[in-house]
Amino acid sequence: MPRTLVTGGAGFLGSHLCEYFLDKGHEVVCMDNLITGSKDNISAIKSDKFQFIEHNVSEYIELEGELDYILHFASPASPIDYLELPIQTLKVGALGTHNALGLAKAKNAVLLLASTSEVYGDPLVHPQPEDYWGNVNPIGPRGVYDEAKRFAEAITMAYHRTHGINTKIIRIFNTYGPRMRVNDGRAIPNFLKQALTGKDISVYGEGSQTRSFCYVSDLVEGIYRLLLSDQNYPINIGNPSEMTIKEMADKILQATNSTSKITYVPLPEDDPKVRQPDITRAKKHLNWEPKVKLDEGLKSTLKYFQKQLKT
Ligand code: UDP
Numbered sequence: 001m002p003r004t005l006v007t008g009g010a011g012f013l014g015s016h017l018c019e020y021f022l023d024k025g026h027e028v029v030c031m032d033n034l035i036t037g038s039k040d041n042i043s044a045i046k047s048d049k050f051q052f053i054e055h056n057v058s059e060y061i062e063l064e065g066e067l068d069y070i071l072h073f074a075s076p077a078s079p080i081d082y083l084e085l086p087i088q089t090l091k092v093g094a095l096g097t098h099n100a101l102g103l104a105k106a107k108n109a110v111l112l113l114a115s116t117s118e119v120y121g122d123p124l125v126h127p128q129p130e131d132y133w134g135n136v137n138p139i140g141p142r143g144v145y146d147e148a149k150r151f152a153e154a155i156t157m158a159y160h161r162t163h164g165i166n167t168k169i170i171r172i173f174n175t176y177g178p179r180m181r182v183n184d185g186r187a188i189p190n191f192l193k194q195a196l197t198g199k200d201i202s203v204y205g206e207g208s209q210t211r212s213f214c215y216v217s218d219l220v221e222g223i224y225r226l227l228l229s230d231q232n233y234p235i236n237i238g239n240p241s242e243m244t245i246k247e248m249a250d251k252i253l254q255a256t257n258s259t260s261k262i263t264y265v266p267l268p269e270d271d272p273k274v275r276q277p278d279i280t281r282a283k284k285h286l287n288w289e290p291k292v293k294l295d296e297g298l299k300s301t302l303k304y305f306q307k308q309l310k311t
Contacts (some may be wrong), residue, residue, distance in 0.1 A: 002048070003027040003067050005109075006111065007057045007100060008074030010037030011180040013114070013172075013216065017071055020220050022047050029063065031093045032054050035088065036076050036104055041179050057096040058088070067107040069227060072100040074150075079142065079268065080185030086144040089295045093148020094155075101159040104167070112168040112227050115234060117275055119171060121238045127242075127276035130234045140270040153234065160232055168226050171177045173238025177216030177297065178304035188213065190299075192305040195258035203265030207246030212276045214239035215297035220291040225286040238277035239290040255298050 004021050008014040009030030014037065027049040029125045030042060033056035042052060055061065057074045076082045082089040094277055096223045097113065104111040121136030123275050138147045152248045153169055159166040176188040184190075194201050214237070222237035243251075 001024060001027050001133070002069060003029070003065065004069040004070045004071065005029045005063065005067055005103070006073060007031050007096070007200055008037060008114075010034060010039060010052070010246050011077070012041070012177070012181070013074065013175065013219070014189050015041035015179055016070075016177070016216050016220050017073065017223065018042060018045060018050065020159060020224065022050060022267070024224070026069070031057060032074065032249070033057075035085065036078075036081050036184045037106040037199050038181075052100070055282070058091040058098055058101070061099045061103050067103070067109045070100055070104050070109050070111040070113060071073060071114070071223070072097060073229070075114070077146070082145040083141055089144045090148045093145070093152045094102060097152040097155055101155060101165065101167075105125050105159065105163050105167050106294070110166045110227065110309050111156070113152055113171060114151050115153050115171045117171055117173040117238065117277065118142065119150050119153065120275075121146055122270060122272045123274065126274050127240065127278040128236065129278040130236055130281055131168065134183065137207065141268070142270050158273045165272055167232060168229070169234040170223060170226055171234050171236045171276065173214060173236065175214045175219045175238070177301050180301070180304065182308050187211065187245055187248060188252070188301065189305070191252040192256065192302060193309065194250050195252050195256040196259050196305060196309050196311045198260060199247045200263040201253065201260050203249050203262050204265055204271065206264065207249060207262075208244050210241040210242045210244050210274045210276065211248070212239050213248070213294065213297075214290055215292035218292050222282060222286065222288045225288050229286055234305070235285065236279055237282055238279065239274055240279055241275075241294065242276040251294070251298065252311045254293070255302055
């Protein structure tokens with residue numbers, strides 16, 4: 001039975017990964033310091049093949065026994081989190097990734113790094129292919145996340161080239177689904193919470209900036225395929241169906257039957273104007289493309305939010 005460590009395993013994506021890998025017959029170790037993750041996300045897991053360890057992976061990682069795979073997902077991931085936790089965000093991208101790679105080396109495990117579309121910054125190439133180097137402001141408020149992940153990619157490739165570690169890098173584009181926190185601060189959770197509680201929908205700027213939203217189950221499938229592939233270079237995983245943020249706000253008003261109004265507030269600094277993954281590589285090398293339609297994905301996310309907010 002393969003044994004897999006999920007760092008950030010009590011977070012939104014991490015908890016879905018823990019469940020998915022248990023279903024695939026893996027023994028799963030979930031490691032999280034719970035600064036943005038929550039035990040609630042993993043409380044339904046009853047398997048005796050599952051273990052939770054509370055630990056900050058920016059500190060040396062000690063783990064007994066053999067290990068086959070490391071899914072390195074620990075990091076604050078919402079702009080409001082990395083604005084509030086800038087140093088932790090930098091440390092987990094840099095020191096946390098170094099520790100995870102050291103563990104991969106010691107255990108001869110395959111390591112998959114959760115990277116991000118943020119490595120492309122405010123992109124000047126659209127849609128974004130993996131060979132685009134990006135347009136990042138290193139000293140802006142988002143720089144702590146973007147540069148941490150860029151460093152994480154660099155050290156991952158260095159361990160691959162220098163130590164021959166079998167590493168994978170996924171660049172994750174905007175993803176949504178159940179277990180995003182009600183107070184997560186990202187667009188879909190904010191809009192759902194606001195629509196369900198009769199508050200104004202806070203569209204930043206004019207809402208003309210675009211994003212492309214992928215449902216969590218599609219993302220998890222892409223991660224699994226990448227992990228088992230022979231690909232060591234970064235691969236974008238995301239849904240190429242692009243929309244403006246204003247369109248997303250309207251969609252959520254419609255899906256929730258809400259009478260909330262849209263209010264326009266100033267655009268945060270360095271907010272990318274456009275974002276859409278070029279998924280040619282994922283299609284070609286992983287035979288992967290997203291399947292879940294936005295309406296369908298929003299429906300199950302809405303259900304989760306209704307339960308959380310008891311509306
Ligand atoms: N956004 C918004 N209202 C919100 C939260 C976010 O208009 O309440 C915008 C944000 O400015 C960005 C887009 O929605 O242009 C997506 O933001 P999110 O925080 O979800 O993730 P990002 O893609 O910026 O990392």
